[in-house]
Amino acid sequence: MVAFLLFLGTLAANSQTPTHVGPDRLYPDPAMTPGKADTVSLEDLKADWECPASIHKTDCTYSQSHRSVPAKEHNQVYDNYSVPQNQRNKKGGEVDHFDPLCNGGSNDVSNLWFQSAKNKWNNKNYGYHEKDALETWICQQVKNGTLDPATAYQRLKTDWVEYYMEVKPKKSNSPE
Numbered sequence: 001m002v003a004f005l006l007f008l009g010t011l012a013a014n015s016q017t018p019t020h021v022g023p024d025r026l027y028p029d030p031a032m033t034p035g036k037a038d039t040v041s042l043e044d045l046k047a048d049w050e051c052p053a054s055i056h057k058t059d060c061t062y063s064q065s066h067r068s069v070p071a072k073e074h075n076q077v078y079d080n081y082s083v084p085q086n087q088r089n090k091k092g093g094e095v096d097h098f099d100p101l102c103n104g105g106s107n108d109v110s111n112l113w114f115q116s117a118k119n120k121w122n123n124k125n126y127g128y129h130e131k132d133a134l135e136t137w138i139c140q141q142v143k144n145g146t147l148d149p150a151t152a153y154q155r156l157k158t159d160w161v162e163y164y165m166e167v168k169p170k171k172s173n174s175p176e
Contacts (some may be wrong), residue, residue, distance in 0.1 A: 022161040026126045028098055028113035032080050035157045036111040039104040040150040045142060069095065069107050081114035093117050094128050099156055102139035103149050126161055129171055134160065137169035 020027060028035075039045065052068070077095045078088050087093065093116040099105030115128040138156075141147030155163045 020159050020161065021165070022121050022126065022159075026119055026121060026161050027159075028115075029081070032110075033098050033113040034110055035098040035153070036106040036108050037099050037104045037149070037153050038106040038108075040148075040153055041104070042142070042145070042149060045102070045104055045149060067101055067107075069112065073107070073109055073112065076109055077112045077114055080109075083114050091117065096128055096131060097135075098160075099153050100135040100138060102135065103142055103152050103156075105153075121161075126164070130164060131160060133169040133171045134164045134167065137167055 074095045083093070093114055095112050096115040097105045097107075098111050098113055101107075105111050115131060117127045117129065118125060119127045138147065138152045142149055142152060
């Protein structure tokens with residue numbers, strides 16, 4: 001019993017979920033953002049979609065056709081994560097899809113979290129730019145048919161930082 005209590009004390013001191021390689025601050029709060037996929041069907045993700053009039057493309061992706069998070073939801077996420085008004089901008093962080101749209105992720109608030117731009121751990125940054133690079137890599141792999149959307153979703157939910165460290169994606173533009 002004493003060993004178990006010492007183990008719990010060590011966990012609390014490290015503030016790290018046993019299944020995560022990094023500290024809790026690198027991850028969304030699982031009570032608020034457990035993640036949610038609207039689809040894990042490769043057929044859905046590769047299908048031709050109709051885009052909103054604001055996107056003038058003949059070839060519309062699943063992600064582009066479903067990208068629609070109202071300001072009210074953005075504000076709810078900012079409020080849920082206690083983000084001060086003066087930090088509610090792209091410079092300090094962003095409201096991010098935990099499971100990206102290109103992988104079938106939902107616009108539902110249960111799939112949205114506030115992710116800081118700067119979040120250092122072990123002398124490396126694990127902010128939204130790094131997560132965006134992982135999302136871009138996932139989108140490319142799913143589109144190429146080399147990654148199953150359900151597998152990507154599970155890997156993100158289990159530990160996005162470990163997944164990022166494993167695939168070492170290059171930073172690039174946001175995913176489609």
